[in-house]
Amino acid sequence: MARRTNPDRQGVPEKVRALAETVELAEGRADEELISRARRVVGHTDKRLAFSGDITVVALAGATGSGKSSTFNALSGTQLAVPGITRPTTSKAMAAFWGDEVPNDLLDWLEVPTRHVVTGGDPALKGLVLLDLPDHDSTELAHRAEVDRLVQLVDMFIWVVDPQKYADAALHDRYLKPLAQHAEVMMVVLNQADRLPEGHLEPTMRDLRALLDSEGLQKAQLCAVSALTGFGIDELRSQLATAIQNKQMAAKRLEADVVQVARELSEDIGHADPQEIGKAREAQLNKALGEAAGVGVVSEAVLKAMRRRGTLATGWPAVSWIKGLKPDPLKRLHLDAVKVNKKQELEPARVQRTGVNRGSGFNGVQQARVDSAVRAVADEASQGLPRGWQDAVRKASRQHDQLLPDELDRAVATTDLAMDRGQGWWKIFQVLQWILISAVVVGAGWLALRMALIYFGFPPLDLGPTYRGFALPTLMVMGGVGAGILLAAVSRFLVELAAKRKAARATHVLEKSIGEVSRQRIIDPINAELRRYEQAQQAVARAR
Structure with missing residues (x-):
């Protein structure tokens, strides 16, 4: 029996074609930088749609010391990511894939050289590509550039924060606020929950929730974990499985990209009602x-x-x-x-x-x-x-x-x-x-x-x-x-x-x-x- 096509996914190509038409029509008339950005969105959306819709690419990102790599290992049940001071100095991301065969064409397009297949993992995560990104606050410019590049391409984001720096302006101003349009495909994970004094976890989560809501991220999911003790990992894995099982993450991410740049183009084009010459x-x-x-x-x-x-x-x-x-x-x-x-x-x-x-x-x-x-x-x-x-x-x-x-x-x-x-x-x-x-x-x-x-x-x-x-x-x-x-x-x-x-x-x-x-x-x-x-x-x- 043929696999049923998701109606949301059907709408994305139409919107991409409409955006491409807008770019062609507004060329030389609308803001040049905005036109260039819209053209890039059309390009990468077309390429992403060419790959299987059964695969969802999730990026695990975080600051130095947030426990991002430990969370990656806890989710995958492996020790693939090297945490802490022994973390490799490579500026490239690493991929773990839940499935039978690594989607090399997709990872080639993402330019992720290190790839692993997770064996014996949760079958509910089948089709998941989990990326361990470099630290977004790294002192190495190449590391930050890699994060910025992949943030524009992946289907879903998981931002790992810790109790000490969850309100860090570098994260919120550089990534979270600009990506508010993509809140529906975003998760914020408060790691190191075990380090909080007893009774402080719930107020901390309320404070973080209020902060995210104030930045237009009301639809972003939020959970607390401890990669060290395993607290909340099963819940995080379950939320992740639910998010990817309906195969809508890629379509939602791409649609959000298109809609965001289309809204900006719409404002630039304006709403005038020109009349024929009298x-x-x-x-x-x-x-x-x-x-x-x-x-x-x-x-x-x-x-x-x-x-x-x-x-x-x-x-x-x-x-x-x-x-x-x-x-x-x-x-x-x-x-x-x-x-x-x-x-x-x-x-x-x-x-x-x-x-x-x-x-x-x-x-x-x-x-x-x-x-x-x-x-x-x-x-x-x-x-x-x-x-x-x-x-x-x-x-x-x-x-x-x-x-x-x-x-x-x-x-x-x-x-x-x-x-x-x-x-x-x-x-x-x-x-x-x-x-x-x-x-x-x-x-x-x-x-x-x-x-x-x-x-x-x-x-x-x-x-x-x-x-x-x-x-x-x-x-x-x-x-x-x-x-x-x-x-x-x-x-x-x-x-x-x-x-x-x-x-x-x-x-x-x-x-x-x-x-x-x-x-x-x-x-x-x-x-x-x-x-x-x-x-x-x-x-x-x-x-x-």
Whole structure:
């Protein structure tokens, strides 16, 4: 039958993955030291979970003279640990294992070189790895470093204290208080209980209990023993067996590690509720970008170009040609060649750089306005965020600074201004004007030919019918000129209306194109950073 998986243990991998996700999301934004510590927790938790959950690693730690090694021997029923002044000077821990075969892979990872199998021991302790650590108050730096290293890796702690130094600040400030989050996997053992005068054990235990509770260690187990006489050893062994039999110590320790660093990360990330960039702020940004990209210049050029082209097409041909002597405003901006093909797509070969802004960037005034608008958007979006995330939002808003001038210019260059559409009525006026100018030419030629024939003595041409005393050729000349001028006046009024509408449309489509660049290069990166912040909040909440 398959071994049933403990539900608590199932939750640890999920929390580790959530913490790893938080680290990835908060990288470069949260406190660097905190991120490094969280990454170490993820690393060692993943490695510990890779080993068997049936094995529990318990570290026996204590100060010099506390009787830690004697307690180790009493629990294991061996004389493996050498106590007192004859204690070895090695800075490495020693392991005793209750089971059939030493878990060498696990002990290799813990870097514990000395290993023993306890034979004939209490079967209730099967799967226990008991480590005898160096003295945590040793004068040897290497000894203290080894204790500090293993305290970060083991599943459970047993702190051995003596009646004289159980309140030692070195132990409480360096280890117990910082490990308060791990109280559930911690035991404090008062050794040398036999040395206390009769009637002093119970008050001493109450005092020690009160001290531990005041430091947030209410869940830490407490017992009194005498490694010398064997007092309390069976009870300690029983408590230890109970603690490891449900196979939860490793999961609880790992979960406590994850939760502790996740809580600190949660405080560092904060609880802000960032909002999307408002329409008003986005409109201000687009206005500044539009001014820098020359939307106003292009719209004015469209107005003037439509006036010029409309006058050339519909004006009185005798004088409208003068307009053709002036250059087309759109040609000066290199925007006259942009057309749309049959598929309603811009022809790639016609897309080019405009002449709106000379050079490859904004001028000083334009750049200052753009910088101010971008900064205002980033400040509004990052309001309430921690400093690191505010910096990330500002950085995201400026990550395309170098590309922005060219992309805005390209947006203007590729915007369809519809300059080749919507002018069908021009043809009607153009045909009428040419009919009228033809009438003037025919009438004037008729009169000129008559005068020439008379001059050379030939019979004059017949002037045809008359109207109110005016001959037909004269009527043709006068009517053609008058009607042409009147038609030109009407067309000029209509051309002006059409030019204003075309300029207004140009402003609209250009602003839309500028808005697309603005969203892609500024708004979207900011929103992506805000989403990243929210994802970090959600991930760290799962890790907690």
